[in-house]
Amino acid sequence: MxxxxxxxxxxxxxxxxxxxxxxxxxxxxxxxxxxxxxxxxxxxxxxxxxxxxxxxxxxxxSKVITCVAALKLYEQGKFLLNDPLEAYLPEFKNPQVYRYNAFGLRNVSAASSPIRVKDLFMMTSGLTYSGDALETERLTQELMGKAHAADIRALSKALAAIPLAFDPGTHWKYGLSHDVLGALIEVISGQxxxxxxxxxxxxxxxxxxxxxxxxxxxxxxxxxxxxxxxxxxxxxxxxxxxxxxxxxxxxxxxxxxxxxxxxxxxxxxxxxxxxxxxxxxxxxxxxxxxxxxxxxxxxxxxxxxxxxxxxxxxxxxxxxxxxxxxxxxxxxxxxxxxxxxxxxxxxxxxxxxxxxxxxxxxxxxxxxxxxxxxxxxxxxxxx
CATH class of the missing domain: 3.40.710.10 (DD-peptidase/beta-lactamase superfamily)
Incomplete structure (x- = not known):
């Protein structure tokens, strides 16, 4: 050419x-x-x-490789995209969400729906990256400062303890969803x-x-x-x-x-x-x-x-x-x-x-x- x-x-x-x-x-x-x-x-x-x-x-x-790896397990019938994530990673059972009222005051309440496996693929889980605009981002930043010393199962459990930025499936936000997808691969594959x-x-x-x-x-x-x-x-x-x-x-x-x-x-x-x-x-x-x-x-x-x-x-x-x-x-x-x-x-x-x-x-x-x-x-x- x-x-x-x-x-x-x-x-x-x-x-x-x-x-x-x-x-x-x-x-x-x-x-x-x-x-x-x-x-x-x-x-x-x-x-x-x-x-x-x-x-x-x-x-x-790396994200594209991670998603392909997870889809290999999907093709084997190991999970379905609409499955609740908690069926495989129980730490994500009963997720909490940060909410803000008209005056900007923050509170925490139960998510309106569970995180689905496909929310990890799609970046619609409510997980975020580090930052300072949202409380979820700030707490994630504190966590990620120590993440290099932890394996991804430990990271997944720590992330699950942080309230989400929004109800799963309602918004798109770039974040650590694909890192959690790596933890899902570990649990399902046994490797x-x-x-x-x-x-x-x-x-x-x-x-x-x-x-x-x-x-x-x-x-x-x-x-x-x-x-x-x-x-x-x-x-x-x-x-x-x-x-x-x-x-x-x-x-x-x-x-x-x-x-x-x-x-x-x-x-x-x-x-x-x-x-x-x-x-x-x-x-x-x-x-x-x-x-x-x-x-x-x-x-x-x-x-x-x-x-x-x-x-x-x-x-x-x-x-x-x-x-x-x-x-x-x-x-x-x-x-x-x-x-x-x-x-x-x-x-x-x-x-x-x-x-x-x-x-x-x-x-x-x-x-x-x-x-x-x-x-x-x-x-x-x-x-």
Whole structure:
């Protein structure tokens, strides 16, 4: 695809000159790698270049893997999406909710309905991330300060003790739902979350560099994380790396994995090809379709109002393109994927047999600027 190289390469080089210290991008069409390039540095001080085997913190791109892993158990009849979560994680029985009256006064009362398993997939559970806007967020922030020392069952039980931000199923809010989904996988499978991922996804797909921990023999391949100031100055940031060290118990289904462009591209290719790659079936075609269907109602779509997601709905752990005109998008109706905190991004399009994996390590990531432009250029180069 000559046009893809002519358009994408200059844009990525410009981003490295003006933004991230390095980046990489892999595009696969009809099972063939049509673009695979990397630019800039993994370590600015030592001038270590980004290579094909550079390892990245993929943060929330972990969510797609977690949801696929859980859907494997769904396909085995181990749970149904409308099941109450308390049937598997009893700590979530009788959830409480923070409510506010017209004067802003807060009280706690019983939730109007239980959390369903699908509320974890859909981010409609009432669980949140850390923050200071809501009491649920504040208490979650206190808890997450110690989370790296706890396993995910302990985290799930601690989260269940915090009143929810809203009645389950009534709103959409980004949060720790997929971390709890990891705990659900542990309980149902009888394995640790990491063991289940390794056995059911990583080993079958040959994802040899995807894990929750960085081993000593791979440490030199881990890309540096950089903070970018308003004037473009880049500063190495190692404050977030404790969770990747050997001995850490926490396996975050929402943000904990490390991976490479090659590994994640194999995972994305499998989903683009109906759940199968090289004879390995990780999900059925129909379950991939269910995952990539918008599951949000009108109120939840109003909550899901990130600027870079305009025109998208939300499926089972993924954005789903539902209105290309509203989003100003040249993509295919139903294409799906997600992104990570430091700028990683994946796009999966079964209709076009297309998958894209982009990696970088920078905070803030400039996601609203970068990802829509990647999308426009890649679709604009399709023949």
């Amino acid at each position: 000559k046009r893809l190289h002519e358009r994408l390469t200059p844009m990525l080089k410009e981003w490295v000159e003006k933004g991230a210290p390095g980046c990489a991008c892999t595009v696969v069409k009809n099972g063939e790698v049509v673009y695979q390039e990397h630019f800039g540095y993994a370590d600015l001080d030592h001038k270590t270049p980004i290579t094909a085997d550079t390892i990245y913190r993929i943060y929330s791109m 640790t979350f990491g063991e289940f991922l390794q056995k059911e996804i990583f080993e079958p797909l040959g994802m040899n560099d995807t894990a929750f921990r960085i081993s000593e023999d791979k440490r030199a391949r881990l890309c540096g994380m950089y903070d970018r100031s308003e004037d473009g100055t880049l500063t190495l940031n190692t404050t977030r790396d404790a969770v990747y060290q050997p001995g850490c118990k926490h396996e975050s289904g929402g943000a904990g994995l490390l991976s490479t462009t090659g590994d994640y591209s194999r995972f994305a290719q499998a989903l683009a090809q109906g759940g199968e790659l090289d004879g390995v079936q990780i999900l059925s075609r129909k379950t991939v379709q269910l995952m990539a269907t918008n599951h949000l109602g009108p109120q939840q779509l109003l909550d899901y109002n990130w600027p870079q997601q305009k025109g998208y709905g939300y499926g089972l752990g993924v954005r789903v393109l539902r209105d290309p005109a509203d989003g100003g998008s040249n993509g295919t109706l139903g294409e799906f994927g997600w992104a990570g905190l430091a700028g990683s991004w994946t796009l999966i399009d079964p209709q076009e047999q297309l998958s894209v994996v982009y990696m970088q390590q920078m905070l803030p990531s400039l996601e609203p600027y970068i990802h829509p432009r990647l999308h426009a250029v890649i679709y604009g180069a399709l023949e």
